[in-house]
Amino acid sequence: MPAQNDNNENDVDHLDIEPPKDHAAGATAVAVSMKRALGHMGPVRTAKTLLSLNQAEGFDCMSCAWPDPDPGHRHTAEFCENGAKAVAEEATTTRATPEFFAAHSIAELDSHTEHWLGQQGRITHPMIKRPGGTHYEPIAWDDAYALIADELNGLATPDEAIFYTSGRASNESAFVYQLFARAFGTNNMPDCSNMCHESTSIALQESIGIGKASVTLDDVYNAELIIIAGQNPGTNHPRMLSALEKAKQNGAKIMAINPLREAGLVNFKNPQTPRGMVGPGTDLTDMFLPIALNGDLALFQALGSLLVEWDALDHDFIESHTTGFEAWREHVKAVDWEVVTTTTGLTRQQITEAAELLRRSKATVFCWAMGLTQHRNAVATIKEVTNLAFAQGNIGKPGAGLFPIRGHSNVQGDRTMGIWERPPQHFLDSVQREFDFDPPREHGLDTVDSIRALRDGKAHFFLGLGGNFAQATPDSDVTFKALRSARMTVQISTKINRGHLVCGETALILPTLGRTEKDVQAGGPQFITVEDSTCSVHASRGPLAPASPHLRSEVAIVTGIAQATLGDRHGIDWASMREDYRTIRAHISRVVPGCEGYEVNVRRPGGFILPHPPRDTRSFETESGRGEFAVSPIEVLQVPAGHLILQTLRSHDQFNTTIYGLSDRYRGIEGGRRVIFMHREDISALGYRDGDIVDIVSRWDDDDNVRCAPTFRIVEYATPRGCAAAYYPETNPLVPLDSTALDSNCPTSKSIIVSVVPAGQGDPDSGSSDQDSTGSDWDHKSHPQPHHLS
Ligand SMILES: Nc1nc2c(c(=O)[nH]1)N[C@H]1C(S)=C(S)[C@@H](COP(=O)(O)OP(=O)(O)OC[C@H]3O[C@@H](n4cnc5c(=O)[nH]c(N)nc54)[C@H](O)[C@@H]3O)O[C@H]1N2
Ligand SMILES: Nc1nc2c(c(=O)[nH]1)N[C@H]1C(S)=C(S)[C@@H](COP(=O)(O)OP(=O)(O)OC[C@H]3O[C@@H](n4cnc5c(=O)[nH]c(N)nc54)[C@H](O)[C@@H]3O)O[C@H]1N2
Ligand SMILES: [Mo]
Numbered sequence: 001m002p003a004q005n006d007n008n009e010n011d012v013d014h015l016d017i018e019p020p021k022d023h024a025a026g027a028t029a030v031a032v033s034m035k036r037a038l039g040h041m042g043p044v045r046t047a048k049t050l051l052s053l054n055q056a057e058g059f060d061c062m063s064c065a066w067p068d069p070d071p072g073h074r075h076t077a078e079f080c081e082n083g084a085k086a087v088a089e090e091a092t093t094t095r096a097t098p099e100f101f102a103a104h105s106i107a108e109l110d111s112h113t114e115h116w117l118g119q120q121g122r123i124t125h126p127m128i129k130r131p132g133g134t135h136y137e138p139i140a141w142d143d144a145y146a147l148i149a150d151e152l153n154g155l156a157t158p159d160e161a162i163f164y165t166s167g168r169a170s171n172e173s174a175f176v177y178q179l180f181a182r183a184f185g186t187n188n189m190p191d192c193s194n195m196c197h198e199s200t201s202i203a204l205q206e207s208i209g210i211g212k213a214s215v216t217l218d219d220v221y222n223a224e225l226i227i228i229a230g231q232n233p234g235t236n237h238p239r240m241l242s243a244l245e246k247a248k249q250n251g252a253k254i255m256a257i258n259p260l261r262e263a264g265l266v267n268f269k270n271p272q273t274p275r276g277m278v279g280p281g282t283d284l285t286d287m288f289l290p291i292a293l294n295g296d297l298a299l300f301q302a303l304g305s306l307l308v309e310w311d312a313l314d315h316d317f318i319e320s321h322t323t324g325f326e327a328w329r330e331h332v333k334a335v336d337w338e339v340v341t342t343t344t345g346l347t348r349q350q351i352t353e354a355a356e357l358l359r360r361s362k363a364t365v366f367c368w369a370m371g372l373t374q375h376r377n378a379v380a381t382i383k384e385v386t387n388l389a390f391a392q393g394n395i396g397k398p399g400a401g402l403f404p405i406r407g408h409s410n411v412q413g414d415r416t417m418g419i420w421e422r423p424p425q426h427f428l429d430s431v432q433r434e435f436d437f438d439p440p441r442e443h444g445l446d447t448v449d450s451i452r453a454l455r456d457g458k459a460h461f462f463l464g465l466g467g468n469f470a471q472a473t474p475d476s477d478v479t480f481k482a483l484r485s486a487r488m489t490v491q492i493s494t495k496i497n498r499g500h501l502v503c504g505e506t507a508l509i510l511p512t513l514g515r516t517e518k519d520v521q522a523g524g525p526q527f528i529t530v531e532d533s534t535c536s537v538h539a540s541r542g543p544l545a546p547a548s549p550h551l552r553s554e555v556a557i558v559t560g561i562a563q564a565t566l567g568d569r570h571g572i573d574w575a576s577m578r579e580d581y582r583t584i585r586a587h588i589s590r591v592v593p594g595c596e597g598y599e600v601n602v603r604r605p606g607g608f609i610l611p612h613p614p615r616d617t618r619s620f621e622t623e624s625g626r627g628e629f630a631v632s633p634i635e636v637l638q639v640p641a642g643h644l645i646l647q648t649l650r651s652h653d654q655f656n657t658t659i660y661g662l663s664d665r666y667r668g669i670e671g672g673r674r675v676i677f678m679h680r681e682d683i684s685a686l687g688y689r690d691g692d693i694v695d696i697v698s699r700w701d702d703d704d705n706v707r708c709a710p711t712f713r714i715v716e717y718a719t720p721r722g723c724a725a726a727y728y729p730e731t732n733p734l735v736p737l738d739s740t741a742l743d744s745n746c747p748t749s750k751s752i753i754v755s756v757v758p759a760g761q762g763d764p765d766s767g768s769s770d771q772d773s774t775g776s777d778w779d780h781k782s783h784p785q786p787h788h789l790s
Helices: 026-050 081-090 098-103 106-110 114-118 141-153 171-184 198-208 217-221 239-249 274-278 296-309 315-321 325-333 337-344 348-360 378-391 411-416 425-435 447-455 476-484 554-566 574-579 581-591 598-603 613-617 680-685 771-779
Strands: 127-129 161-165 225-229 253-257 267-269 287-289 364-368 401-404 461-465 488-493 506-511 519-521 524-526 528-531 536-540 644-649 675-678 693-698 707-716 723-727 752-758
Touching: 026 081, 026 274, 141 461, 141 488, 141 506, 141 554, 161 171, 161 447, 171 411, 171 425, 171 461, 171 528, 171 554, 171 581, 198 378, 198 401, 217 239, 217 401, 225 348, 239 253, 239 267, 253 348, 267 274, 287 348, 296 325, 296 337, 296 348, 296 378, 315 378, 337 348, 364 378, 378 401, 411 528, 425 581, 447 476, 461 554, 488 554, 536 598, 554 574, 574 581, 581 598, 675 680, 680 707
Parallel strands: 161 461, 225 253, 225 364, 253 287, 364 401, 461 488, 488 506, 644 723, 675 707
Antiparallel strands: 127 506, 519 524, 528 536, 644 752, 675 723, 693 707, 693 752
16 A cells, blocks of 8 residues: 655644543554555455464564563464554565666655655665665675675774664574674674663663563563553553553552553553453553653652651562662652652652552562653663662562563564673673684774764764664754765665665665565575563564565575675684574574573473573672662753753654554544644743644754754643653654763653744744744743743
């Protein structure tokens, strides 16, 4: 179903706005899944793919990293609406052929929306844009590899190359990719995690000694209290709602902490049950805290102070397993309630009721996602969640634990396999032992630093294993310039995206197999392996014939480039890894901790679970050998008068930069994406009305750039005062490159200081505005009273 025309997509007049929904899923979700699946794939492919989705002998859904139930407990339809959309998007029958690229110049393609680009279907041939070229043209695989090898081998140092990974890559492709980058000589391995759960990885590594969740799905089913902070499961992890329903049936209470009352947090109509299809559904949230953006650190400290005051603490656990408790206790006892209530936008009574729920629960699971990780104080906030878990001993016992819910389906596995710009020394030692070369030891560049290096002429080559680096990253204008200054950009992709159009002097698109497809190599049919959010590792086998006979698997492409570039440097046998992935898994079993016996373990139905010392034995491989309480001062975000804090979030009809459609059903938005959700009183205090069209302008004190995202329709919405929301990636031009989380360098995509100006006045290039006018314009308007101290 290629979209013929996207002329109207950015048009704010075609928007249809309704009140937000009060429940998620139900019959509509089934209808939408089927309509999209049939539309893109037809009936045979729909049946073939959806019935093997998330089955033990089938393939792993690429839509998110939510875990699967045990093999015996899976439904025939073990997928959700958005999983079905992800599959339909990949298994579409539409093709972007060489004829398509001949008919559309790169400049023309670049004028289309991300939605339209995705609708042009699967790329069928390797393609090249030569220096000065206006179009992509086909190229033979071996010629493509040779060009890449020449470019890489001509660099002054290996550190002028950047090797990006998106979290859909399998463990096998990730392993050979990191091996190639390190054998070539660099740790410049930025990944999507740098923009996602990096704050989690850093915080948990320091406080519990491992950057991963300490729970299994059974712990969710058996929890007494489940806290869901900064996450929208109804859209981004819909199968989590079935688990929450089961937990509720077992008696759990649920507390949601979110500026928005997301439909999936309110009520769930499980499409797998009759009650869900026609009945009232299950009410999920017992307590909803409509927190102001970036208020979570203050909230968690206030909860901690009440637990201390009431002595609702697990002293045995604290004494036997942790360090730093006294300092933390003194810190939270002194919490300033005035600061807490202004920063959170919550009352002392609401917070006290929330603390009561914690006090009464003997087993609490703490879930979180991007609402906590993408802020300046994100690492401190997540350490504060850990402090709360320590205080009540909610770690390493049934029904309890820390549950950062990952985004991309294999982002966690990629890290396990060594995709990390800061690999631990013991990992490099193992690589050295196994492959007999000296891997580089100094840290490489993460995502933000890679953009800086390209911008500053310190890097010249970019290779992306999946993803959409151009569009997913912050500060689009800066990033686009940086990518365009590269000598060569190479994208291993399934479908066209912005990264193919915002490209280097020479640009290559190397089309690859997706999860839905059969992967046959010289050694016979292959499977790949992935790890979910709960450290469960298992196999995935695609049921469909490849979209084109010219596609190669990610493993084949990476090992092909490696062989062309390195020849027999270091004597690594790339060919046998490509021919039979068992060879890669044998290396994994010897290099990656916890993966001993990998081949046998991943072949079991349901796979195996990686070791996790805090979960398994309440032991902590931190510097002190104990769980570490952390003390973090509350830093209040300064919001100048007349400004708002903007969060950038996902609609119900996208996967990151892949836009499936224009329906954010649960929030009542149809027919477009350029909306900004604002509180009623902020709208009027700023001199606007619901429905007005504005530009969003962001301000960042450290540079003079005026950042603008033009033409958004104001939508009155139940969001706390001073807090606005708009979709990602349309708002990425507003995120300043230098605005990142302390310690994790994750872009602050959930707290950008912005103002709104009448449409046409925000764009610095349009001539009608400059830094001064955006500022002075505000001074004579009536200002909202931001809840933050300023
Ligand atoms: N269908 C679908 N599934 C996906 C994705 C997708 O795009 N589409 N993306 C995948 C990826 S890579 C990821 S990382 C996950 C993302 O999953 P989520 O983290 O659920 O995604 P976001 O849309 O960014 O939503 C963030 C939520 O946090 C809330 N929030 C924002 N700021 C704050 C805050 O300061 N405090 C609190 N308490 N809450 C806040 C927002 O209101 C919103 O509900 O989903 C994964 N799954
Ligand atoms: N403002 C703002 N920015 C954000 C976020 C936010 O909340 N707000 N969220 C951040 C987060 S959490 C993340 S994870 C990043 C996401 O950043 P990325 O992972 O880089 O982006 P995606 O949109 O997931 O990548 C989509 C592309 O992957 C390719 N692809 C799909 N399947 C496959 C496959 O099987 N193999 C290969 N090789 N390629 C494939 C397709 O060509 C598709 O266009 O964005 C981050 N950026
Ligand atoms: Mo993510």
